[in-house]
Amino acid sequence: MRKYTVIAILLVFFATGALFAGGRNQGSTGGGMPTLSPQGLTGDALAFSKFTKPVDVHIGMAVNPIDSSLPRGDTAQNNQYTRYLRDKFNINVIVDWTAASGNDYNEKVALSIASNTLPDGLTTGSMQMRKAAVSGMLYDITDLFNAYASSQVKKIIDSTNGRAKEMVSYNGRMIALPHVAVTTDGIHTMHIQKNWLDQYNLQVPRTINDIENVARVFKDRKPAGARTIPIIGPDKNTKLYSNFLESTNNMNGFDPIFAAFDAYPGYFLDNKNGTASYGSLSPNMKPALELLARWYKEGLIDPEMGTRDQSGEPVNANEAGIRFGPWWGIGYGNNDSFINNPNVNWQAYPVYSADGKWNSPMPASGIFSCLISKKASADTAAAIIMMYNVLTRDEAIFDTGVAIEWYPLRTILAPADECEYTYRELTKVLKGEANPANYNDPMSPYKLLYGDVQEVRSVITGYSPNRELSVKDFNQSNRGNFNRMYSLMIGDRPFATQKVDKAVTSITYAMTDLLEQRWANLKRMEDEIMMKIIIGQLDISAFDKFVSDWLAQGGQAVLNDLATQFLKK
Numbered sequence: 001m002r003k004y005t006v007i008a009i010l011l012v013f014f015a016t017g018a019l020f021a022g023g024r025n026q027g028s029t030g031g032g033m034p035t036l037s038p039q040g041l042t043g044d045a046l047a048f049s050k051f052t053k054p055v056d057v058h059i060g061m062a063v064n065p066i067d068s069s070l071p072r073g074d075t076a077q078n079n080q081y082t083r084y085l086r087d088k089f090n091i092n093v094i095v096d097w098t099a100a101s102g103n104d105y106n107e108k109v110a111l112s113i114a115s116n117t118l119p120d121g122l123t124t125g126s127m128q129m130r131k132a133a134v135s136g137m138l139y140d141i142t143d144l145f146n147a148y149a150s151s152q153v154k155k156i157i158d159s160t161n162g163r164a165k166e167m168v169s170y171n172g173r174m175i176a177l178p179h180v181a182v183t184t185d186g187i188h189t190m191h192i193q194k195n196w197l198d199q200y201n202l203q204v205p206r207t208i209n210d211i212e213n214v215a216r217v218f219k220d221r222k223p224a225g226a227r228t229i230p231i232i233g234p235d236k237n238t239k240l241y242s243n244f245l246e247s248t249n250n251m252n253g254f255d256p257i258f259a260a261f262d263a264y265p266g267y268f269l270d271n272k273n274g275t276a277s278y279g280s281l282s283p284n285m286k287p288a289l290e291l292l293a294r295w296y297k298e299g300l301i302d303p304e305m306g307t308r309d310q311s312g313e314p315v316n317a318n319e320a321g322i323r324f325g326p327w328w329g330i331g332y333g334n335n336d337s338f339i340n341n342p343n344v345n346w347q348a349y350p351v352y353s354a355d356g357k358w359n360s361p362m363p364a365s366g367i368f369s370c371l372i373s374k375k376a377s378a379d380t381a382a383a384i385i386m387m388y389n390v391l392t393r394d395e396a397i398f399d400t401g402v403a404i405e406w407y408p409l410r411t412i413l414a415p416a417d418e419c420e421y422t423y424r425e426l427t428k429v430l431k432g433e434a435n436p437a438n439y440n441d442p443m444s445p446y447k448l449l450y451g452d453v454q455e456v457r458s459v460i461t462g463y464s465p466n467r468e469l470s471v472k473d474f475n476q477s478n479r480g481n482f483n484r485m486y487s488l489m490i491g492d493r494p495f496a497t498q499k500v501d502k503a504v505t506s507i508t509y510a511m512t513d514l515l516e517q518r519w520a521n522l523k524r525m526e527d528e529i530m531m532k533i534i535i536g537q538l539d540i541s542a543f544d545k546f547v548s549d550w551l552a553q554g555g556q557a558v559l560n561d562l563a564t565q566f567l568k569k
Helices: 043-047 080-089 103-114 126-134 142-148 151-158 163-167 194-199 208-221 255-260 285-297 312-316 335-340 378-397 418-431 449-459 479-491 493-497 513-534 542-567
Strands: 055-063 091-100 121-124 176-178 189-193 229-231 268-270 276-278 320-325 346-349 359-361 369-372 502-504
Touching (some): 043 151, 055 378, 080 091, 080 378, 103 121, 103 126, 142 378, 189 194, 208 320, 255 285, 255 320, 268 542, 285 513, 285 542, 335 479, 346 493, 369 378, 378 449, 449 479, 479 493
Parallel strands (some): 055 121, 229 320, 359 502
Antiparallel strands (some): 268 276
């Protein structure tokens, strides 16, 4: 049973450009069909078949530098996931290189593309994918996917009404395996140690003012001693807020704070009059930045924000009281917090505007994909598609104590409402309204649900329909099951049980030709100015200059182009 987190590598939609060639020097058809598959099989029989001889798959892999879940002696290349692929399917995974997830991995992928040394497979985001596409490095997997993808995989992808295939297609041909994410990956809420609230008889904060008052108590009372951090912020590898290209999984950013001010930085917005605007330029950004700058100056926000190696370290040490992030940040994202203190009662809540509204930017449906090198053989390309099938069907059978990120070429595939649907079904089982045996469908798009309903009663032992679940209601003896149930039933509770009052989408989640030319410079300027304002290196007046500079240095041209492409009929 698993979370749907992802490494900080992101993919969004694009569908322009020239047709890809594919296969090892075999032309644009993708190099023919595999020669090592059993003969006469089709459909799911072929999708889960065992090659007649071992097929090597060379990969590049992101690794979490602080994960320690691999058993002694296991490695990125030899673990429960790679052994399963080798034993059951004759797929032999060879890890050519690893890099720390985040910036290090992104840089390694960029180098592989620049030097035309892509391994057979790796996962990456849209900008890197586009560079590989332009250079003709990717495999046309259209025919292989149709033959080798499982019915379960096809059902999930088809549920997106074409969006998932569009984001990995180039001139009508499929050139990567798409990531399809749960919507709640992009719904960021407040995560708070409710045990600290209870310690000082404080109510759960709802608005910005409430959060400030609670954070001030944490600062003054210091429940974790001298190292107490009232509000954690982004580290040097993460972002102040999401953006149209990176619209999900922004752990420790301030997305809910900006949204409470009705500001949606990083998103391109429809002005409803045929014109486009950029959320980072909104007048509502100014009071939000002023607030965060004051909080930082007064010691309510981590003084090492933006320079800390891992913001998760003080969270897991139970030295931070409040942070913001997606559903999996509670349970999965702070596992060591519970190991260090089994009674730490992390809870998730929306952040409301001053007039009581829950505003939220909404994510793209997918954020990264698995690329297959043009140099790969047809058998290798088919093996990578089969690895995609296997994880989708079999994820729930693996040892939950080993992080799923060790699965090679992990690409997430889930219905958009999977977490909310699972929350509702688990609640029915806990209430005795549903029988776990009735969920036994191994090819269901809700692929983890059967395992979840079988485990939920043994993990949530103190359920009552009349009160909020707390950490004391959970059995923590199995870390994997505990992490998942806590993330689902507490981390996703806000989105599963409440309606977002104002859901804001970007008019594009993809690079356009003009954006590709201008984005790197515009984003660099934005990131620098915003951070410097918050940490006090620039006065808030710098925001007005940023707005004018952003528009003058290509931003206005981008807005005009987006309006022409997406808004004007």
